[in-house]
Structures are given as C-alpha cells and as structure tokens.
Amino acid sequence: xxxxxxxxxxxxxxxxxxxxxxxxxxxxxxxxxxxxxxxxxxxxxxxxxxxxxxxxxxxxxxxxxxxxxxxxxxxxxxxxxxxxx
Amino acid sequence: xxxxxxxxxxxxxxxxxxxxxxxxxxxxxxxxxxxxxxxxxxxxxxxxxxxxxxxxxxxxxxxxxxxxxxxxxxxxxxxxxxxxxxxxxxxxxxxxxxxxxxxxxxxxxxxxxxxxxxxxxxxxxxxxxxxxxxxxxxxxxxxxxxxxxxxxxxxxxxxxxxxxxxxxxxxxxxxxxxxxxxxxxxxxxxx
Numbered sequence: 001x002x003x004x005x006x007x008x009x010x011x012x013x014x015x016x017x018x019x020x021x022x023x024x025x026x027x028x029x030x031x032x033x034x035x036x037x038x039x040x041x042x043x044x045x046x047x048x049x050x051x052x053x054x055x056x057x058x059x060x061x062x063x064x065x066x067x068x069x070x071x072x073x074x075x076x077x078x079x080x081x082x083x084x085x
Numbered sequence: 086x087x088x089x090x091x092x093x094x095x096x097x098x099x100x101x102x103x104x105x106x107x108x109x110x111x112x113x114x115x116x117x118x119x120x121x122x123x124x125x126x127x128x129x130x131x132x133x134x135x136x137x138x139x140x141x142x143x144x145x146x147x148x149x150x151x152x153x154x155x156x157x158x159x160x161x162x163x164x165x166x167x168x169x170x171x172x173x174x175x176x177x178x179x180x181x182x183x184x185x186x187x188x189x190x191x192x193x194x195x196x197x198x199x200x201x202x203x204x205x206x207x208x209x210x211x212x213x214x215x216x217x218x219x220x221x222x223x224x225x226x227x228x229x230x231x232x233x234x235x236x237x238x239x240x241x242x243x244x245x246x247x248x249x250x251x252x253x254x255x256x257x258x259x260x261x262x263x264x265x266x267x268x269x270x271x272x273x274x275x276x
Contacts, residue, residue, distance in 0.1 A: 003258045037250055040257040051249065058246035064236050069201040070243055071088040073208040075099070076106035077247040080209050084261045085254035 007042040019045035023052050037085065095268035098196035105205045108191040109222075112184070113215040116170050123220035124169045125162055139172050146178035150185055163228045168221060200231045204240055207232075211244045 007016055009031050020031045020042055027034070041047045059070060078085070086099065094102075119136050122129035143151055154171045158164050167175075174181040192202050203226045210218040226232030232240075253259075 001258065002260070003256065036259045036262065037254055037257075040253060040259060051253075054246055054249065058242040063239050065204060065239055065243075066201070068089065068092045068094070068197075069204050071092060072094075072102050072197060072201055073205050073240070073243055074247050075086050075089055075102045076109075076205045076209050077212045077244060078251055079103055079106040080110050080212055081248070081251040081255075083251040083254055085251075085259050 002036070002040060004040065004043065006036055006039040012042070015045045016042045019048040023048055026052065026056075090268050090270075094196060099268075101191075101195045101197050101202070102205060104191045105202050106209050108187060109206045109209040109218065110213060112170065112188070113210060113213045113218050115174075116217040117215055119173055121169050121173065121217050123217050124166070125221045126164055126224045128166065135169070135173070137173055137176065139169050141176065143172070143175035144178055147175040147181055150178070150182050151175055154185060161228055162221070162224050164224075170217065170221070200226075200229065203229065203231055204236075207237070208240050208244045208247070211241060212248055 007020075009017070012020070017031075020034060020038065023038060024031050024034055038048060038051075041051060059074075089099065089102070120134040122131075122134055151167055151171065155167050158167055162168070171181065171185065174184060192206060193199060194202075197205070203222060207219065207222040207226060210222050223232060223237055226236070
C-alpha cells in the first residue's frame with residue numbers, strides 16, 4: 001500500500017495533468033500507462049519535470065554504454081538496495 | 086527487470102545480474118569491514134586503518150591461489166602486487182579459494198558479457214559507497230579498455246538515477262508492478 005494515494009487522472013489538477021502529459025508524450029505512452037513511480041511524484045509537478053530531465057540525461061540517453069548494460073546496472077543496484085519495485 | 090527480459094536476457098541472465106550484485110555487496114561488506122584502504126592501482130600512503138595485519142606471511146596452503154591472483158592482477162589490473170583484499174583473506178586459505186573462484190565465475194562472461202558485468206559491478210560499488218571496490222573495479226575496467234573517464238561518469242550518472250528512483254519507490258512504499266516473472270512472457274515473439 002503506497003504511503004500516499006497515487007494521483008488518478010480524474011482527480012488531477014491542471015499542473016499535475018500538464019506534468020504527466022508532458023512525461024507521457026516524451027515516453028510515447030499515456031498517463032494511464034505511466035508507472036506508479038511517476039504517479040507517486042505527481043503531487044509536486046516540478047519534481048516530475050526534474051526527475052524526467054534526470055532520467056533522460058542519466059539513463060535514457062544513449063551514450064557509450066549499451067541499453068542492456070544500463071538496464072542490468074539498474075536491476076543490480078535495485079537488488080542491492082532491496083528494492084522490489 | 087522487465088526491461089532486461091525485453092532486451093533478450095532470460096532467467097539465467099537475470100541470475101547472473103543478481104550474482105554480480107550479491108557478490109559485490111558481499112566483498113564490499115568484508116573489505117570495508119576490514120577497513121582496507123584502496124590499494125589499486127597504487128598502494129596506500131598514510132596511517133594504516135586495517136583491522137588485520139597484512140604483513141603476516143600467508144600460510145603455505147594459500148600460496149598457489151595467491152600466485153594465481155598475482156598473475157591475474159598483473160594482467161587485469163596492471164599492478165605488481167596482490168590487492169590487500171586477497172592478502173587479507175589469505176590468512177584463511179579455504180575462504181580465499183572459495184571467494185576467488187566465485188569472483189572469477191561471477192564476473193566472467195556468460196549471457197551478459199564481461200564488460201557489461203564490470204559496469205554492473207562498478208555501479209553496485211558506487212551505490213554501496215565502497216572506496217576500495219570502486220577503485221579496484223574502475224581500474225579493472227580501464228585496464229580492459231572498457232572504461233575511461235567518460236564511461237565512468239556515465240556509470241556514476243546512471244547510479245545516481247537508480248538511487249533516486251529506488252528511494253522514491255521505498256519512500257512511497259510502491260507495490261511491485263510484476264510478480265512471478267518468466268522470460269517467455271516478455272521476450273519478442275518470432276514473426
């Protein structure tokens with residue numbers, strides 16, 4: 001059970017909706033299909049924007065490491081942090 | 086985890102990632118627990134912090150494995166000494182044999198290649214804040230020609246992001262989106 005309720009599309013205010021719509025558009029998906037990890041941040045739309053930028057620059061952007069290596073790093077770090085998400 | 090399944094790994098590949106994570110966490114626990122100062126690529130200077138005396142000669146039973154490690158250290162780390170982690174374990178030869186064999190197994194090429202495993206290992210070492218193993222693994226990657234400053238910064242940036250999102254999922258107590266995963270459910274179907 002999450003600490004806070006996850007923001008549902010029908011309950012969003014304009015700022016929350018705009019932040020998640022920008023995120024969904026950049027990810028080629030819909031607000032409904034966004035992971036709970038994004039919806040959990042939607043109470044503070046500026047944080048969604050900040051973490052989207054972080055994600056694009058630190059993780060999603062293709063640089064020198066192949067995406068499989070980056071995803072494997074993500075799994076390993078999450079395991080070492082006992083994160084079951 | 087779904088992402089790596091979609092990218093072609095199966096249950097064996099996931100187990101290899103898990104093995105790198107648990108092995109690196111375990112050697113960090115021992116290395117930092119023994120308060121080893123980083124000695125790769127260069128021996129440390131200044132006051133000793135180690136909890137055990139690294140100057141005690143290794144027992145005869147450890148000499149064969151230490152010789153193998155010395156050869157490996159020359160090739161893989163570009164150094165002429167046996168790293169203090171292995172010298173510390175050599176006081177217990179059977180433990181040294183077991184951990185060295187596991188180290189080679191876990192970081193060797195499998196479904197995930199050795200270069201990817203080194204990046205995974207360094208990311209875990211950064212996340213667990215181990216000066217000893219970040220130095221060791223970064224040097225191993227540089228010697229293998231896999232890492233340079235740019236790649237190490239890319240790994241640090243990615244690790245920053247993983248730590249951030251792991252904290253969000255913990256802090257918000259988010260439920261895991263998938264359970265009882267099987268690789269077949271996520272891998273692309275042949276056309």
